[in-house]
Amino acid sequence: EIVLTQSPGTLSLSPGERATLSCRASQSISSSNLVWYQQKPGQAPRLLIYDASSRATGIPDRFGGSGSGTDFTLTISRLEPEDFAVYYCQHYGNSLFTFGPGTKVDIK
Amino acid sequence: EVQVVESGGGLVQPGRSLRLSCSVSGLTFGDYAMNWVRQAPGKGLEWVSFIRSRTYGGATEYAASVRGRFTISRDDSKRIVYLQMNSLKTEDTAVYYCTRLQRDYFDIWGQGTLVTVSS
Numbered sequence: 001e002i003v004l005t006q007s008p009g010t011l012s013l014s015p016g017e018r019a020t021l022s023c024r025a026s027q028s029i030s031s032s033n034l035v036w037y038q039q040k041p042g043q044a045p046r047l048l049i050y051d052a053s054s055r056a057t058g059i060p061d062r063f064g065g066s067g068s069g070t071d072f073t074l075t076i077s078r079l080e081p082e083d084f085a086v087y088y089c090q091h092y093g094n095s096l097f098t099f100g101p102g103t104k105v106d107i108k
Numbered sequence: 109e110v111q112v113v114e115s116g117g118g119l120v121q122p123g124r125s126l127r128l129s130c131s132v133s134g135l136t137f138g139d140y141a142m143n144w145v146r147q148a149p150g151k152g153l154e155w156v157s158f159i160r161s162r163t164y165g166g167a168t169e170y171a172a173s174v175r176g177r178f179t180i181s182r183d184d185s186k187r188i189v190y191l192q193m194n195s196l197k198t199e200d201t202a203v204y205y206c207t208r209l210q211r212d213y214f215d216i217w218g219q220g221t222l223v224t225v226s227s
Contacts, residue, residue, distance in 0.1 A: 032212075033212055035212075035213040035214075037153075037214075039153075043219075044205055044217040044218065044219055044220055045145075045153065045205075045214075045217055046217070047213060047214065047215045050210075050211075050213045050215075056215065088152065088153055090153075090213065090214075092212035092213070095169045096155070096169070096171070097143075097145075097155035097158075097212075098155070099152055099153040099154065099155065100152075101152050102152045102153075
């Protein structure tokens with residue numbers, strides 16, 4: 001079973017700054033199976049990125065995904081006030097879905 | 109507009125049963141696999157179960173933590189997905205989200221229904 005590790009646990013940044021979030025898999029995975037979600041307090045998660053780098057419908061281009069093998073990155077080029085939230089990566093393989101523990105991006 | 113609405117949550121004692129429902133509108137329900145994902149209070153996301161479309165035989169899968177206790181099913185004529193939860197444990201306490209599976213990711217989510225297992 002693939003285990004996903006996210007770092008850092010919390011990222012404290014100011015609006016306008018760049019955010020770099022990491023998701024590491026316990027073994028090499030296909031890029032087509034790596035996904036990112038955003039969750040704000042009291043809300044359901046929202047799909048951000050699929051196939052490691054493809055933005056979902058309606059997602060601003062300040063959100064970008066990259067990576068391959070075991071190391072994947074979600075980048076927010078310039079943080080807007082609405083971007084402060086928790087971000088989860090997710091993998092699908094062998095009929096199982098696995099989420100990372102999440103990275104909280106909060107206001108510095 | 110696509111709408112996914114969960115219902116059936118509430119307070120239940122350990123060992124008892126509960127059935128969640130997920131009503132879907134605004135999409136061709138029968139074409140898609142549907143899932144349940146849960147989130148314990150203050151914790152991260154945990155996939156629970158999925159059910160494929162009839163085209164794929166309605167096959168089901170479960171997380172190890174619920175296999176043998178939970179059963180997912182669907183009624184395409186009513187556009188509803190169910191999650192029958194038996195032998196509930198305190199660790200099943202969570203918000204349960206119903207989601208659409210698009211290939212291998214969850215692209216549409218309901219707002220969730222809270223299940224609290226406590227004596």
